[in-house]
Amino acid sequence: MAQGSFxxxxxxxxxxxxxxxxxxxxxxxxxxxxGTVGYLDENQHWHPILNLLDPEALERDGYPPVGELRPSDPDVRRFGPLLSTKTAKTNLDLEAGVGAAALGLPVDVSGAGKYSTSNDFGAVLMCESDVVSEGFDLRDPFRVWMQQNAKSLFKKYPDIKKYGLCAVTWTYSSTNIHITAWEGENNNTTIGFKLGMAGGGNVGPQMSWVRGQSSSGWSAWTDQKRVLFFTGIKMSKGLLGVWEKKSGPKPGHQKFTVKGDEGEDDFRVALEPFGDDWDKIKATESAEAAL
Incomplete structure (x- = not known):
């Protein structure tokens, strides 16, 4: 399978x-x-174009600053293994003869599980360090800025005519990331867990996770802080009439026409939420606005 498809x-x-x-x-x-503006190519690689939090850089490029922003305090958490939709977990009984060492796990693990699929794509994401959730509570300033500068952006950066342009408003990131993914029959990986006491003044048990050394196919990113998930506002270019639909507009979606320069055709632009937790974030914003 091609990298982009994978x-x-x-x-x-x-x-x-x-x-x-x-x-x-x-x-x-x-x-x-x-606060970054950029695009994802066909291989899902991110290409930054502008940093909307750098007013001096925006001025040099001929763009106005973004409106008033509302940054959220970073929220730190721990993730257990995150499974893809068709990946199933089977608990392993280490006391019934399936020894931890045979699974490539430390002998002091408290338990273990096998993660597998029968005949589908499967994946497991693990973070062995804290996950930081951070961003902006309001997306509207980014939407307004993109709409006001749509004509200039599409003209100055031709790649976004193909890939669209995304303003990043929220990220989940970590510094010790491990991902395994597979396609086909009888693929699986083993993960153990340990129970211990929380440190740093925290009270109560704390769980940590460890990958089985016999498990193959893990990719690791441990060099720096990296983004696992993100959301934002995406702007895409289309032709007049192409996006006309009988159904009404979806919440958070907007379409408008950009006038072309002399000798150029007008074109339609769509602004839409980017990222699968939009409905949850939008509901939170609406509740806050009603207060």
């Missing part, structure tokens, strides 16, 4: 997790962070 399978299979657009190859946070 990455797309991974993205779709992770839609059951309400964190946004899943990246099969986590992108460096220095390139993909809240």
């Amino acid at each position: 990455a797309e399978h991974f993205r779709r299979s992770m839609q059951n997790h309400p964190f946004g657009y899943a990246l099969y190859e986590p992108a460096p946070f220095t390139r993909l962070q809240p």
Whole structure:
């Protein structure tokens, strides 16, 4: 399977997790962070174009600053193994003869599970360090900025005519990331867990996860902070009349016409939420606005 198709399978299979657009190859946070504008190519690689949080850079490129933003305080959490939609977990009984060592696990694990699919695409995402959730509570300033500058952006950056342009408003990132994915029959991986006491003044048990050394196919990213999931606003270009539909507009979607320069055709532009947790975020924003 081509890399782009594999990455797309991974993205779709992770839609059951309400964190946004899943990246099969986590992108460096220095390139993909809240406030960045860029695009994903056919291989799901992120290409940054502008940083909307850098007013001096925007001025040099001839763009106005974004309206008032509302950054959210970063929220730190821990993820257990995140499974794709058709990946099943089977608990392994280590006391019934299936020894931890035979599974490539440390002998002091508290338990273990086998993650597998029968004849489908499968994937498991693990983070062995904290996951940071951060971004902006309001997307509207980004939407307004993209609409106001649509004509200039499409003219200056031809690649976005093909791929569209996304303003990143929220990310989930970590520094110790492991992903395994497969396609076909009888593929599986084994993961163990340990129970211990939480440190740093926290009270109660804490669970940690460990990959079986006999499990193959894991890719690791441990060099820097990288983005696992992100959401935002996407702007796409189309032809007049192509997007006309009988059904009404979806919540958060907007379409408008951009006038072409002399000798050029007008074109239609669509702005839409980007990322699968939009409905949850939008509901939160609506509730806050009603207060």
